[in-house]
Amino acid sequence: MQLTLSMFRTGILGYGGGPSVIPLIRHEAVHRYQWLSNDEFGETLALANALPGPIATKMAAYLGYQQKKAAGAVVAVLAHILPTALAMIVLFSAVQVLSSSTIIAGMIAGVTPVIAVMLGTMAYEFGEKAVKGLGWYAGAASFIIAFLLLETVHIHPAIVIVLFLTYGALHFKLLSKMRKQRKSGEGA
Structure with missing residues (x-):
């Protein structure tokens, strides 16, 4: 009972x-x-941080297992995630019921421009960092390529991110190698 109550408290x-x-x-x-x-x-x-997955759920599972073996792990995880899952179901149901309300529609319409500005600011900051790191031409080219891959070719965003992460790693590795060669050439 202590295990269930403690994990329920942490979940709620x-x-x-x-x-x-x-x-x-x-x-x-x-x-x-x-x-x-x-x-x-x-x-x-x-140890839990080293493993993949949500940290709190792993900790709940470990504590449950330590106290009551496999059944304790299941109970602890359920007690930890159930409050949040139920709250999401209740809130989603409330949103569904209230979605036709003109007041709620007005609230959403009022928040939408704020979210758009926040996303725009974040995109600008990312672009600014890209230009600072890559230069104007490479930054603009990266933007155009990413846009075309996402909007024209319809490649999944995760694949585009992996492609650009790979490019970034190779780009900076190449830059580092070129700088080392320059330094060794100047020092000779």
């Missing part, structure tokens, strides 16, 4: 993603129920 009170929930989980596991020492919690957290 944790707001802002995994890293913000970790102090709540630490409080439950180390201070309230003393399932782990502070050092053990730190080691478990380090």
Whole structure:
């Protein structure tokens, strides 16, 4: 029962993603129920960070497994994620019910320009960094290529990101190699 209650509390009170929930989980596991020492919690957290997936869910699974083996892991994970899942279902249902409301439509219409400005500002900052790192011509070419790949060829954004990350790694590796050659040429 303690396991279910503690993971339910972390699930219902944790707001802002995994890293913000970790102090709540630490409080439950180390201070309230003393399932782990502070050092053990730190080691478990380090291991959980090294594994893929949401950190808070991994911590809940570990604590559940430590307390009640496989059944405890399942109960802890469910107790941790169920409050958020239920809240999302309730909120989504409320949005569906209220979506035809003129007041809600007005609120959404009022927020839309703010979101557009925020996205535009973020895009400008990314563009500014690209131009600073690559120069005007390469930055503009990268923008045009990315736009064409996304909007004309309809390649999945994840693939475009991987392509540009690969290009960036190769580009800067080449630049680094060229700088080393220049330095060795100047020093000779």
